[in-house]
Amino acid sequence: KAGVTQTPRYLIKTRGQQVTLSCSPISGHRSVSWYQQTPGQGLQFLFEYFSETQRNKGNFPGRFSGRQFSNSRSEMNVSTLELGDSALYLCASSSSTGTPETQYFGPGTRLLVL
Amino acid sequence: AQKVTQAQTEISVVEKEDVTLDCVYETRDTTYYLFWYKQPPSGELVFLIRRNSFDEQNEISGRYSWNFQKSTSSFNFTITASQVVDSAVYFCALSDPNYQLIWGAGTKLIIKP
Numbered sequence: 063k064a065g066v067t068q069t070p071r072y073l074i075k076t077r078g079q080q081v082t083l084s085c086s087p088i089s090g091h092r093s094v095s096w097y098q099q100t101p102g103q104g105l106q107f108l109f110e111y112f113s114e115t116q117r118n119k120g121n122f123p124g125r126f127s128g129r130q131f132s133n134s135r136s137e138m139n140v141s142t143l144e145l146g147d148s149a150l151y152l153c154a155s156s157s158s159t160g161t162p163e164t165q166y167f168g169p170g171t172r173l174l175v176l
Numbered sequence: 177a178q179k180v181t182q183a184q185t186e187i188s189v190v191e192k193e194d195v196t197l198d199c200v201y202e203t204r205d206t207t208y209y210l211f212w213y214k215q216p217p218s219g220e221l222v223f224l225i226r227r228n229s230f231d232e233q234n235e236i237s238g239r240y241s242w243n244f245q246k247s248t249s250s251f252n253f254t255i256t257a258s259q260v261v262d263s264a265v266y267f268c269a270l271s272d273p274n275y276q277l278i279w280g281a282g283t284k285l286i287i288k289p
Contacts, residue, residue: 095276104279104281104282105267105277105279105282107276107277110276117274118274118275118276120276150219152219152221154221162208162209162226162271162275162277163275164211164223164226165223165277166223167213167220167221167222167223168220169218169219169220170219170220172219
């Protein structure tokens with residue numbers, strides 16, 4: 063099976079702009095989670111989508127949003143970018159059968175906000 | 177509240193040495209899951225192991241082994257005969273009641289040739 067794919071891999075934006083990141087899960091996986099990784103805060107959970115519905119949400123401002131499509135592909139959007147949004151954004155998919163299934167991660171999108 | 181502590185920020189050893197990465201967790205749940213992931217310089221998190229709270233059997237996979245002790249709330253990871261390719265950041269994680277992962281800060285492992 064193909065792994066989790068994320069596009070783009072690298073992105074440079076300026077403050078105030080918005081950005082959309084894309085994630086395609088492993089075939090058959092219906093749960094997609096997003097994480098932000100920074101040197102200072104480590105790995106932080108953003109949100110999780112399952113069957114096109116946001117099932118869980120981390121402690122991030124409303125500028126961070128996401129959605130999931132019927133084919134389980136997911137996008138996350140960050141509006142009004144701030145310098146502190148520079149990070150590695152990781153997407154993970156799992157089969158989500160009712161127990162904490164293993165999450166498989168994509169290569170990430172490195173976002174730099176100038 | 178759940179918490180995962182990886183007290184070792186960075187470990188440096190010479191190739192072929194054995195090395196143990198520590199992970200201590202806190203949770204009030206009786207059912208929980210623990211994970212280890214490896215993050216090489218490329219950035220992708222690679223799944224290593226998943227263990228539930230009812231299975232305290234130690235696990236061995238090649239040069240990797242894990243020691244799970246509920247009595248001390250620890251889930252330590254040992255690499256035997258380390259290799260340069262083992263150099264990476266290793267994360268321990270704990271599932272929360274919503275099945276999301278609570279992450280440790282990670283341990284950077286440097287294997288010198």
